[in-house]
Amino acid sequence: MIGTAEGSRILRKNSVEKKHANGERTLSTEELRARTQQLSLREQIERNHFLLERLYAASAGIIQALTEGDVHGAIGEILGNLIGSEEVAIFHYNKADRRFVRAWSVGVSNDMLQQFSKGAGMMGRTVSQGLTQFRDRQNQAHLLSCEKNLTASVVLKSSREVVGVILIFGLLPQKNGLEWVDYQLLKFLETYGALAIELHCLQKNAVKP
């Protein structure tokens, strides 16, 4: 649940209880409706603020990584700290030879990642459709055995070309699933994560003698 929503619920509960404690009259239906509308509007504003905070932190993390040279690590930090997964792999995709190259990973075994390097299943569909794939939206009968613990295969696109894929495996135990804000952060990574990786690769190649 988004934190701002919880905050609003506490406010609502306190305000009604205070009225009763002071011996004041109960709110009329009209007043309750107005109060509910105010809370709903506040909730929308706070939800947006919650998202912008995280998008800004993600963007700043990537900008800093461009200077320090660890773009993949910065994407890993965003996934760990803001979305809630420490089982992640990033593959670069070479369109010319249709090859995936593992660029970075954390919390996933080499054996597991080798099963993904051929780009079958969700990962293959990510590239062929140019769209992020979520396991819970797939036909469960078509999932590969290695995809049981895969949460999402996120497309990385630069100038409409697929340049890579982020595989997100298990979420942290305290996460029940991806939430609204997580989907927005993944959308951000689809584009800006891809651009950062592309720039990083260009910079790396440029310094080679």
Add this chain to the structure above:
Amino acid sequence: MGLKKILLVDDSCTARLVNRMIFSQKSNYELISAVDGKEAVERARQDKPDLILMDIMMPRMTGLEACRVIKQDRSTSNIPVILLTTRGEESYVQEGYASGCSDYLTKPVNDAELLDLLKAYLGE
């Protein structure tokens, strides 16, 4: 009333930044930061913050070790330490409280929960 000083300890700049933005919703907090447990211990001794919000998994010295050192040092032992970490497993929670932390929160952080907790320790 004077500003309450909070020491943010995290090796992730993304995490430090998002916490800074959450705290900026309140005007009565002064924020200082450290990037690992070792620096946290130094800053706690030097700056005497009113509260420490610290990650666990960090290079040089983990948050658990830093919390133990801070709690054993008479000059810093009264500073509340809240551990804020991705590690939600029961064993980590138990180890966190054994190290002397006052509270244990898991990431991804929830704005309202964090601000309510700070209010409980630092007042309005």
